[in-house]
Amino acid sequence: MYSKTVMDHFKNPRNVGTIEDADGIGELGNPLCGDMMTIYIKVVDDRIDDIKFQTFGCGAAIAVSSMLTEIAKGKTLDEAKKITNKDVAEALEGLPKNKLHCSNLGADALKLAIKDYEDKKAGRPREKTPPDQHLHTPEEKCYCPYCDTEVPEGQAICENCAFSEEEPAD
Amino acid sequence: MYSKTVMDHFKNPRNVGTIEDADGIGELGNPLCGDMMTIYIKVVDDRIDDIKFQTFGCGAAIAVSSMLTEIAKGKTLDEAKKITNKDVAEALEGLPKNKLHCSNLGADALKLAIKDYEDKKAGRPREKTPPDQHLHTPEEKCYCPYCDTEVPEGQAICENCAFSEEEPAD
């Protein structure tokens, strides 16, 4: 199901852990499956000097986190902001269609970490994004992990079968 | 499906044919499957001296006709009238449940032949029973060949699925 690269990053994830005195922290939850990702960055000269992650999620989510940190490490913040979820998925040699939403978690969490760093630097109060806020960007298609149909932009979950699992039959 | 005796009477039917100058003729059709049976009798001293049959019907119907003629041959008319469809089915070592209605044809056709003889003797006009008149007698259960449920007394066909085959779906 998963590509070799995904399995490699899943089995030997890079940059796992926390950074004690991180300059920015981005935390994001996935409303589709309830998973969580936290990205820690250390910024030196507007560059990502160090980056670590923690993830509660599926194999794809772990591989995405790992690959994302590899891509981001050493990049300037401006470069890092431009990393798209698609870049991550492509670097992983693809993800199963119904796991594409896991990759959406990655780049979004990094952006939150950078924003956190910038807010702190600007003296703005740190915003805590509610973990269920999944940011659909226009260019990135998202598919329902359940029925495989595309989840339209601006919609957090698939209407077709939203939460149908959880509820009892009545 | 059929017992050995049925197969024997089907493959080597006894008393096949017509009697040119028959004393009585009984003709009966089966409304369930559209089959036909004709019994010819020759009566000497109130005994069935000779009996022949012709049948358009399934293996069971042919075996029933053959066995019936064997049982009836040599019997007095009074004895012959008492032959029941059950006697014939039993002599055949049983019939499949959905073929029991074929055996109903046999004894009824014989009774019609005897009636025909008696009417002729009494100078009564010969009644031609319409061939679709199937005589259900109380003691003989009849099963729908289609759905295997019992067809109640006094009812010619199974209500459950009557003629459902023939009609188109509308």
Place this chain on the structure above:
Amino acid sequence: METVYLDNISLCPVLPEVRRAMARALEEDWGNPSSQHRLGEKSAEALAKAREQVAGLIGANLPREVVFTSCGTESVNLAIKGTAWAAGEKGKHIVTTNIEHNAVIRSLRRLKQMGFSITSVPVDGKGRVDPATVAKAIRKDTVLVSVMWANNEMGTIQPVEEISRVCREKKVPLHVDAVDAVGLIPVNVEELGAQLVSFASNPYGGPAGVGGLYIRRGTRLWPLLDGGVQEGRNRAGTENLLGVIGMGEAARLAAETLPARMEYARGLRNRLLEKLPRVVDDFLVNGDPDNCLPNLVSVSIRHLEGESIMLMLDEEGVAVSTRSACASGSLRASHVLLSAGLDFADAQGTLVISFGPQNTEADVDRFLEVLGPTVKSLLAISPLYKK
């Protein structure tokens, strides 16, 4: 005594290659295709391969347009009821023909109980539907047309292409019951343009109790079996992987060898029809000689009832089928034959002889050799036959 099996339209022997593929699968493929670990993946691959093979046979554009089912009957029920239920406010009227299989008839009758209304159009003496009649039967509230591709009692092939054109013009979804067409004659669902095409695995040498439904991309229907997410959510339930693998292999073989198989069957059919008058005097050949299944002969032996003929042939080791009411466990002679205008007694005497790739000319000859004396001895019993 070797049995001569000439009832391939009821059930075809599973081809040796298919048996081998299934015997292999029996030893190997047992992971659940829906489960995620490696054994599951192996099964998912086998399922995907079979789906491609079947898509190839019927000319589907996308493998996912093929849904596996448990038999032709399930495919037909899913297509008809699923479409009707999903139609909602669009309407409650369905058009069909007088010569459909019971799977279609009874599905429609069930829908009638649920408030749908049905128009069933007649056929001509050859058992063919006139596309113009179908066009006339379509109403504003018609939500489905269901027509069979090839008839299993007379062998008549319907003008499904023209009917499909009619339906596309009128924008009504079309279901084609192709259970006795797929694998026997060329079928290309993409060219046909129907929304739904039912078929089974057995007619072309696959295992019994496995079927398929072509659901054209974009077609909406309610599943008959609700539950898990198998078969693109169109049919829940743990897959009969073994059967599906057999169906796939049979489809691959059929796609490869169809023209040769048809040619071969036609040879046997012609031999039978040519020699038949030498052994039987009074008979009718049913169906449409210009549009018929190559591997099926439908003949009505006059003055005789079918089960008795079939039974006698069976005693001699020759297996054919009959459409007599007595044999089919039905109440009346076949609605198909009566619809095509046969009288009751002739319909009762109908034999269906159908060939498979395993049959030989010797089988045909043996059938004819046995048929002659059988008919003679049964005519002696028949009250309908006057010399």
Place this chain on the structure above:
Amino acid sequence: METVYLDNISLCPVLPEVRRAMARALEEDWGNPSSQHRLGEKSAEALAKAREQVAGLIGANLPREVVFTSCGTESVNLAIKGTAWAAGEKGKHIVTTNIEHNAVIRSLRRLKQMGFSITSVPVDGKGRVDPATVAKAIRKDTVLVSVMWANNEMGTIQPVEEISRVCREKKVPLHVDAVDAVGLIPVNVEELGAQLVSFASNPYGGPAGVGGLYIRRGTRLWPLLDGGVQEGRNRAGTENLLGVIGMGEAARLAAETLPARMEYARGLRNRLLEKLPRVVDDFLVNGDPDNCLPNLVSVSIRHLEGESIMLMLDEEGVAVSTRSACASGSLRASHVLLSAGLDFADAQGTLVISFGPQNTEADVDRFLEVLGPTVKSLLAISPLYKK
């Protein structure tokens, strides 16, 4: 590397005896059970034998009370929808529980779309339904109660006998989804007194994609598949004879060896539960220790997500299943585990380990050996785990 297969609740390997019976049938039985000639009769006999074997396993009074289907899902759909549709004016209300399989849930949801209303009763922390709650949920217009016998995620066995008593008192037909009970624990449908009991062939080593429905004599339901007269008119369609023969053989074996198999599975289960604390610190064992399937262990490994554990185990050649949303292709964690009161994260970390007769103590030990390091390395990644 030998795979250690501990996901027998999803799909059980087909038993060697069953494979042999099926391999034999593949070579022999290919007549159509509905057709009348001798080859057909041979198949009809095979079908009848399998029906007796299955009736024997479930304790049905009459073999004809057993209808063969294509999977547990079909059995469930037929039981639920068939009864609801046949109920007509009697009512449109159905009672079920919060921990049913998707086959039940989605069948009921479909009926909701058709105008039925559903009451779903909760379970306690062990996943058990209280029969008194079921009794309270039954209304005047209730036409069916549907309850599962054993739960496939927690292993909890429901008090079906008491629920059946309640239903008989209230004169409401009962359907029991016994897919994960038949062949695994003693089942006697006659004693139970339910009208409908669904089951499948695979859980006890029969082929996948074959199921059965017990329909108590006198129970009225509409078929899901309309067409021919197979299966006592309750289920039309050409039979999957090969699968049914396999199911029969598996049923025969299960009936003979059930107590021994249960005892054996219980041994493996106890071994696992006893040794588990040595390799994992923080976990929950789900279900009801006093009423549980002998061959299933459901554990929630805290702070971890299930697919990732399952995948790592799979890499080491150990196959288990998980109820995490990520793995099941579902949107949310299992409704069963949430209904039993697990919090979201714990439900996401649930592994289901299930044994078959082929498993050994060495398999349990291998699982534990691999689980320890897997959990350790995944905890290092988890944001939920604070040392």
